[in-house]
Amino acid sequence: xxxxxxxxxxxxxxxxxxxxxxxxxxxxxxxxxxxxxxxxxxxxxxxxxxxxxxxxxxxxxxxxxxxxxxxxxxxxxxxxxxxxxxxxxxxxxxxxxxxxxxxxxxxxxxxxxxxxxxxxxxxxxxxxxxxxxxxxxxxxxxxxxxxxxxxxxxxxxxxxxxxxxxxxxxxxxxxxxxxxxxxxxxxxxxxxxxxxxxxxxxxxxxxxxxxxxxx
Numbered sequence: 001x002x003x004x005x006x007x008x009x010x011x012x013x014x015x016x017x018x019x020x021x022x023x024x025x026x027x028x029x030x031x032x033x034x035x036x037x038x039x040x041x042x043x044x045x046x047x048x049x050x051x052x053x054x055x056x057x058x059x060x061x062x063x064x065x066x067x068x069x070x071x072x073x074x075x076x077x078x079x080x081x082x083x084x085x086x087x088x089x090x091x092x093x094x095x096x097x098x099x100x101x102x103x104x105x106x107x108x109x110x111x112x113x114x115x116x117x118x119x120x121x122x123x124x125x126x127x128x129x130x131x132x133x134x135x136x137x138x139x140x141x142x143x144x145x146x147x148x149x150x151x152x153x154x155x156x157x158x159x160x161x162x163x164x165x166x167x168x169x170x171x172x173x174x175x176x177x178x179x180x181x182x183x184x185x186x187x188x189x190x191x192x193x194x195x196x197x198x199x200x201x202x203x204x205x206x207x208x209x210x211x212x213x214x215x
Contacts, residue, residue: 002182003192004212005030005063005172006205008054009045009143010196016050019200020057026206027213030061030085032174032194035078037068040092041141048074048081055082063132065113065174067140068092072099079106087111087134090118100129111172115140116148120158127167132192133158137185138175143196147176152188159189179208182215 006028011019023031031054036045055062064083066074071088072095078086086108093099096112103110109131114120116136123133135154138145155171162169172192173185182193193212202208 001213002186002190002215003029003170003172004209005032005192005194006199006209007032007034007143007174007194007196009034010200012200013046016054017057020054022205023209024058024060026209028060028199028209030063030192031058032196033062033064033083035064035066035068036141040069040089041067043141048077051078051081051083061085063087063111063172065111065134066092067113072102075099075102075106079108083108085109085111085132087113087132089113089115089140090122091115097126097129100126104129104131113140113174114154116151120154120161123158124161124165127161127165127169130167130169132170132172134172134174134194135190136175137173137177140175145176147178147181152184155185155188155190177212179211182212186215 036043038044061084063085065087086103100110111132113134137147137151170191173190174194177193177195199205
């Protein structure tokens with residue numbers, strides 16, 4: 001079964017505890033937490049204080065996705081805030097291998113996010129060290145965008161690379177995931193589905209999570 005990681009970027013920030021409790025009582029596996037700085041992406045979301053409070057509200061995996069410049073400056077702070085997985089963008093990291101080593105040395109799993117225009121082949125020399133590759137299936141920065149179809153080919157190429165290198169890395173898809181396109185995404189080789197609006201804007205988020213989990 002796929003790992004379901006609802007994105008709290010689409011949650012109700014006036015009643016975040018209620019949405020956290022809903023996820024705790026659902027079949028969701030991870031809490032996907034998008035951190036945006038207004039520099040690497042053209043939007044600002046939330047940061048360390050919010051994640052610290054979310055950490056106190058759940059025992060589930062906190063999957064923190066840093067869409068920020070110079071993420072290496074904040075590795076220790078996000079560990080302290082409660083990140084279980086810390087994902088940095090390949091496009092934001094000059095010394096990506098060093099970033100991955102630092103994340104793992106602090107006891108977190110290391111994720112690498114890849115924008116739509118970036119080739120997955122750039123991960124060839126590092127794929128055995130990465131725990132999760134987050135393929136952006138929209139241009140990062142905003143929720144509610146439509147899935148980029150070419151992502152399916154990138155999933156297949158990444159899956160082939162993982163198998164060739166005998167890696168245990170998971171493939172996470174972030175952006176525009178719906179109940180309609182999720183079967184194709186999973187068939188291409190994805191392991192983790194990030195879903196924001198699909199979950200939080202649905203009439204019954206718990207049922208929607210269960211439906212994604214059952215695919």
